[in-house]
Amino acid sequence: VEVATSILSRLEAAWRRSDVLFAMLAPEALLVQPIPLRQPFIFYIGHLPAFAWNQVARGLLGRPSFEAAFDALFERGIDPHDVDRHDAATPWPPLPAVLAYRDRCREALRGAIEDVQARAGTDVLAERGRIFALVLEHERMHHETLLYMVQQLAADRKRKPSDWPAPRLGRGAASTRIAVPRGEATLGAAFDALPFGWDNEFPERRADVPAFAIDSCPVTNGAWAAFAEAGGYETRRFWTDEDWEWKERADLHAPAFWAGTPGRWRCRGLFDEWPLETVEDWPVYVSAAEARAYAASRDARLPTEAEFHRAAFGAPEGRERPFPWGDAAPGPAHGNFGGREGGPVPVGTCPSGASAWGVHELIGNGWEWTSTPFAPFPGFAPYVRTYAGYSQDFFDGRHLVLKGASWATDDVFVRRSFRNWFQPHYPYVFAKFRCVWPA
Numbered sequence: 402v403e404v405a406t407s408i409l410s411r412l413e414a415a416w417r418r419s420d421v422l423f424a425m426l427a428p429e430a431l432l433v434q435p436i437p438l439r440q441p442f443i444f445y446i447g448h449l450p451a452f453a454w455n456q457v458a459r460g461l462l463g464r465p466s467f468e469a470a471f472d473a474l475f476e477r478g479i480d481p482h483d484v485d486r487h488d489a490a491t492p493w494p495p496l497p498a499v500l501a502y503r504d505r506c507r508e509a510l511r512g513a514i515e516d517v518q519a520r521a522g523t524d525v526l527a528e529r530g531r532i533f534a535l536v537l538e539h540e541r542m543h544h545e546t547l548l549y550m551v552q553q554l555a556a557d558r559k560r561k562p563s564d565w566p567a568p569r570l571g572r573g574a575a576s577t578r579i580a581v582p583r584g585e586a587t588l589g590a591a592f593d594a595l596p597f598g599w600d601n602e603f604p605e606r607r608a609d610v611p612a613f614a615i616d617s618c619p620v621t622n623g624a625w626a627a628f629a630e631a632g633g634y635e636t637r638r639f640w641t642d643e644d645w646e647w648k649e650r651a652d653l654h655a656p657a658f659w660a661g662t663p664g665r666w667r668c669r670g671l672f673d674e675w676p677l678e679t680v681e682d683w684p685v686y687v688s689a690a691e692a693r694a695y696a697a698s699r700d701a702r703l704p705t706e707a708e709f710h711r712a713a714f715g716a717p718e719g720r721e722r723p724f725p726w727g728d729a730a731p732g733p734a735h736g737n738f739g740g741r742e743g744g745p746v747p748v749g750t751c752p753s754g755a756s757a758w759g760v761h762e763l764i765g766n767g768w769e770w771t772s773t774p775f776a777p778f779p780g781f782a783p784y785v786r787t788y789a790g791y792s793q794d795f796f797d798g799r800h801l802v803l804k805g806a807s808w809a810t811d812d813v814f815v816r817r818s819f820r821n822w823f824q825p826h827y828p829y830v831f832a833k834f835r836c837v838w839p840a
């Protein structure tokens with residue numbers, strides 16, 4: 402009963418957050434698709450309940466659909482091969498119908514908790530309430546999707562909540578180069594070590610990581626402006642062939658988060674815009690393609706996933722840590738994640754979240770790009786039989802692993818084994834980077 406109550410209250414909290422986020426949209430924004438690869442907002446109003454219903458009621462309990470067309474229409478948001486599954490000629494259903502569907506799904510889920518628990522002894526997805534953790538994490542993941550879509554939405558189509566946090570302007574810390582000696586890093590996790598993890602987090606894998614040096618802080622807007630103004634976007638040798646071609650085609654001269662012109666850049670937040678000088682110590686949010694061009698300009702490269710782990714969780718005394726700062730459960734003292742700030746903060750201003758080596762904000766203030774293609778660990782199994790394609794569909798060599806968390810990432814994702822992934826030419830994520838060099 403206690404477990405059921407906690408599942409229910411976590412579901413209800415996630416749903417309330419979903420409703421708060423959708424309330425940021427002006428009504429005319431529902432059909433807007435601010436990111437071409439993503440569906441319009443209305444899709445997500447249906448996707449969150451459809452996903453939960455499809456997983457728990459249809460997938461696990463085998464219940465019949467009450468609205469099969471919506472179950473299918475709202476099932477998946479992004480196709481592995483970037484194909485928009487919704488035929489543009491077919492109009493989306495009216496909002497009241499989608500909201501009625503959402504409410505019916507939520508009601509069915511409230512009623513399904515005990516039925517799922519009854520199968521805990523025989524079904525790995527019912528055991529430890531895994532299917533509900535999955536549904537909860539999916540909903541919370543999409544909260545961040547929504548926020549970075551709202552970020553791209555025109556100002557007159559969104560509404561700032563009255564309690565939106567004030568921006569943290571001001572100076573950050575200067576970045577230094579930190580030497581990390583050779584050692585082992587643990588990636589992933591043993592299946593039984595976590596109450597829930599996505600398929601791509603398992604099993605545990607040890608990597609031997611040669612010594613390297615790494616920026617103590619991520620690259621800032623100010624440093625990026627210097628790169629852009631020195632001709633970084635126009636210097637062919639900093640870019641790989643593919644990245645150059647993409648950048649040329651997109652006609653990119655600045656990060657997707659910037660507006661304005663050279664010397665007069667402005668940085669766009671979710672609802673406001675600032676002259677770059679006032680936020681020059683915020684981490685710069687860029688695509689991996691831009692990040693690796695910047696790294697090349699400094700004779701550096703992006704860290705691998707294993708190097709990120711070594712920098713974040715390794716320690717001179719040998720024993721790896723669950724979190725960069727040690728054993729304490731993640732909270733506001735450890736970094737800018739969990740949606741407590743409304744955007745980035747100046748780099749290096751949360752020293753209590755630094756790793757054993759003194760590397761700052763590896764978790765929080767922006768996801769971090771790695772150079773590692775998203776791929777399964779040896780022994781991978783798509784154990785979520787109701788969603789076997791969650792990771793597998795993206796093991797295509799076209800996605801990179803990101804680690805850490807952004808200001809918008811829920812606390813639930815702050816665990817060592819969590820892996821995010823995006824294409825290197827996807828510039829919309831709250832994703833920062835730092836450089837590494839040979840030792």
Ligand code: AVJ
Nearest residue numbers: 478479542543546821822823
């Ligand atoms: C893990 C964040 C890359 O947003 O495409 C949501 C998560 N998968 N619904 C994404 C996801 C299906 C996924 N990322």
Ligand code: FE
Nearest residue numbers: 448452478543
């Ligand atoms: Fe989804």
